[in-house]
Amino acid sequence: MGIVIAVISGKGGVGKTTATANLGLGIALNGKKCVVVDFDIGQRNLDMILGLENRVVYDMVQVMDGEANLKQALIKSKVNSNLHFLAASQTKDKSVLDSKKVEKLISDLKEEFDFVLLDSPAGIESGFEHTIEFADAAIIIVNPEVSSIRDADRAIGILDSKSAKVKNGEEVLKWLVINRIVADMVESGEMLRSEDILEILDIKLIGKIPEDKGVIDASNQGKPVILDKKSIAGQAYARIAARLCGQKVDMKNVEISDAGLFKKIAGIFK
């Protein structure tokens, strides 16, 4: 029986879909069977990031409505056979989701896979609630920026009140990913430090991802950045994926620039 992890954020555009694609592939690269599901109905995006947009035949709404079975709709990744993908529906509106159908789909996926990653729509609309309702855990993506952090807190609030696990008196696990950190801005005091963000949101950190131009280059090509061994964001995703798979990986300090590191080293010899 697998674990269901919703990848959520308060605000859109913080890197949720990129994170879902990379963590899914990262988990697969660790030898675990993983499926990534695009829950952002009406705004299909995950297929592009994964480079699978031409292979979509059936989407998850068709599976839920019984128009296709799961086997037909699941798309196997070209890069790693442990990774599968289930597309969002683009044609039907968001109101098509209903709790019972979502629950059935998720429990079917749990049977098949070690990890079920759900790419949630942004914010606090009904699609968001469906994504978190049956999740065992949530990865919350924020940028070190005020509106993203404030909205994340609201999303966490909804998670804590609408999750089926919480309603049953259990705990839904919450892990924070801080995305798009610019080290020299943190050093100069122009960007929030991760400790500050953790203090404000009061949840556990699972990873910090530095700003990296390679991410756009990677999505241009439909090859998740984790495949680029030299990419600093890719390396950060690989560390988070390993942590999700139960490995102990030290938190790398991405909030220190090369210049800052040099100053520190120089300081030793003073």
Added chain:
Amino acid sequence: MFSFFGFGKKKSASVAKDRLTIAIMSDRDRTNGYPFMDEMKAEIMEVVKRYVGVKGVEIRKEVDGDIEALAIEVELDKNAK
């Protein structure tokens, strides 16, 4: 250099932290009221409806220092009987 030119000026990240702390605290007070808010709303609506037409009921939890209060706002429906 920054401390020379920006002497006495707070760095923007610490301004962000202060603003966020306050904004999030007030967000949490407002939205995380009580889990029974929706039910209570419906019941109040039911009671008031026996006497006069109701358009909607709004309940807010308000916190002011040590004092916590529920502000209940009932919007009447003029057109109803």
